[in-house]
Amino acid sequence: MADNVVPFDGPPMALLVHCRSCRRRTLHVEPPGPSGISYAWCEHCGHEEEVPRTDRVVELEDFLRWDLPPREWLVEGLIQERDAVMVHAFRGVGKSRFVHGLAVALAAGEPFLRYGCPDPRGVLLADGELPREELQAMLAAQVGGEPERLSAPFKILAADLFDQPLPSLAQRSGQDLVEAHLEGVSLLILDNVSTLCGGTGPENEARSWEPIQSWLLELRRRGLAVLLVHHDGKGGAQRGTSKREDILSQVVQLTRPAEYSPAAGAQFEVHLRKARGVFGEEARPFEAEYRTDNNGRAVWAWKPIEDDITAEALRMAQEGVGQREIAEVLGVSAATVNRRLRKGRKEQP
Ligand SMILES: [Zn+2]
Numbered sequence: 001m002a003d004n005v006v007p008f009d010g011p012p013m014a015l016l017v018h019c020r021s022c023r024r025r026t027l028h029v030e031p032p033g034p035s036g037i038s039y040a041w042c043e044h045c046g047h048e049e050e051v052p053r054t055d056r057v058v059e060l061e062d063f064l065r066w067d068l069p070p071r072e073w074l075v076e077g078l079i080q081e082r083d084a085v086m087v088h089a090f091r092g093v094g095k096s097r098f099v100h101g102l103a104v105a106l107a108a109g110e111p112f113l114r115y116g117c118p119d120p121r122g123v124l125l126a127d128g129e130l131p132r133e134e135l136q137a138m139l140a141a142q143v144g145g146e147p148e149r150l151s152a153p154f155k156i157l158a159a160d161l162f163d164q165p166l167p168s169l170a171q172r173s174g175q176d177l178v179e180a181h182l183e184g185v186s187l188l189i190l191d192n193v194s195t196l197c198g199g200t201g202p203e204n205e206a207r208s209w210e211p212i213q214s215w216l217l218e219l220r221r222r223g224l225a226v227l228l229v230h231h232d233g234k235g236g237a238q239r240g241t242s243k244r245e246d247i248l249s250q251v252v253q254l255t256r257p258a259e260y261s262p263a264a265g266a267q268f269e270v271h272l273r274k275a276r277g278v279f280g281e282e283a284r285p286f287e288a289e290y291r292t293d294n295n296g297r298a299v300w301a302w303k304p305i306e307d308d309i310t311a312e313a314l315r316m317a318q319e320g321v322g323q324r325e326i327a328e329v330l331g332v333s334a335a336t337v338n339r340r341l342r343k344g345r346k347e348q349p
Pocket residue numbers: 019020021022023024026042043044045046047
């Protein structure tokens with residue numbers, strides 16, 4: 001470290017910055033100079049760099065000179081660094097299971113359903129609803145008796161683990177409680193919006209959402225990604241004010257498949273309803289299935305949605321791909337491909 005550099009002695013948020021060299025959240029950032037450029041140094045590996053970071057208006061010329069590294073995907077096709085993302089579904093569809101599976105996979109750096117998690121990343125799971133016994137049982141199934149798989153921190157802030165009611169995250173006291181535990185955390189999960197962020201007025205009014213929105217933007221500036229979990233309202237949209245969608249990068253809805261059999265465990269379709277940086281294959285809906293094996297461990301599987309199989313098979317057939325190969329690519333039997341193609345061609349105009 002250069003002699004003339006005074007280590008940043010600010011709030012703990014300075015430690016949230018990711019070091020590009022050792023990838024730990026150990027980068028200290030100084031207050032910015034006149035051009036909006038801060039000097040930063042890593043406590044862990046000694047890496048030094050200039051970081052654009054400003055609390056003032058900058059000239060376009062200065063701004064264009066900023067070296068902004070591309071945001072990395074925490075969960076490929078779903079959550080990028082500094083994203084705010086929402087998962088919504090009707091009660092009982094399996095939101096919490098989905099979110100727990102995703103959180104464990106992220107902390108382990110393992111794939112989850114169709115999503116890849118390239119690196120283990122720290123998670124803070126805030127739960128406002130589940131009884132502690134149920135939360136423990138659900139997470140135990142996801143971890144599958146192998147907690148050593150998780151190489152990044154996994155912290156739990158559950159309302160039912162506190163003696164006193166949790167302060168609303170729409171209030172400073174609630175936000176402080178969360179922020180005290182963000183070291184080493186890349187993704188904050190709020191399960192769910194209604195139970196954790198209440199008390200600000202009617203859910204369908206935009207101004208009730210404003211304190212949360214300001215906080216989410218603040219967390220983004222600090223380098224954090226947030227996953228909001230929410231209930232569906234009437235009509236199948238996320239419940240309450242549409243203002244929530246403003247700052248969200250991706251919105252995912254989980255729905256019951258048409259042929260749902262409760263005996264089979266949790267089954268749901270995953271639909272991307274809003275996507276800022278996701279296209280093509282990654283934006284396609286798919287069907288997810290959750291069950292437990294004989295040892296009570298979570299087993300997840302996914303497949304393309306049926307209608308999608310037909311459309312995809314037709315497209316590939318038109319490109320001259322053989323039925324056997326189509327079956328292989330789509331993960332279904334050759335007989336299914338044959339049946340789908342005949343049905344699809346009959347239905348085509
Ligand atoms: Zn470093």
